[in-house]
Amino acid sequence: MSTVPRPDQLTGDYVFDTARTRVAFVARHTMSTRVRGHFAEFAGGARLDGDDPSRSRAWLTAEARSVRTGNRLRDDLVWGKFLDGARHPALSFTSTEVRRVDEAHYTVAGDLAVRDVVRQVVLDLTLTGGGTDADGGSHVAFRGGATIDRKGWGVDWNALTSVMVAPRVLLELDVVAVRERR
Structure with missing residues (x-):
């Protein structure tokens, strides 16, 4: 069962449950x-x-090669050209x-690091739930994100890109974190 826990119930060390967490983005194409x-693929x-x-404190590392947009050719383009994944295999937030x-x-x-460029980002997050899992463990859930300008991280590989893809990108997080047992 998931309820919204009181803040004083949250104290502890957590790992992101990769099966129930989504690290996503939305970008406008041709406006x-x-x-x-x-x-x-990510860990946090x-x-x-x-x-x-x-x-x-919180941290997240996402593998650039694991980008999925529903179109393999676009995935390869985002990984290769936008993220320069061959030289910068991971994105991170600390x-x-x-x-x-x-x-x-x-x-x-x-600090959000993309293409080895580190810039400050502020995430707005809402505590959406928490509770006890079937195995007796505890979890907490947050949802939120931020809007960034991809050009600030050098995610802009040619002049046509500036016209075809809007510079503002919405980062979306839907996180379920499981409290580590000692």
């Missing part, structure tokens, strides 16, 4: 259609402090600051 994609975790969220806005909303600032 009229949306291209949705996600990363199939968090150290949550429910009493003092400013002491919380939090630098966590703030509780209210009982269910948080902002998580951190």
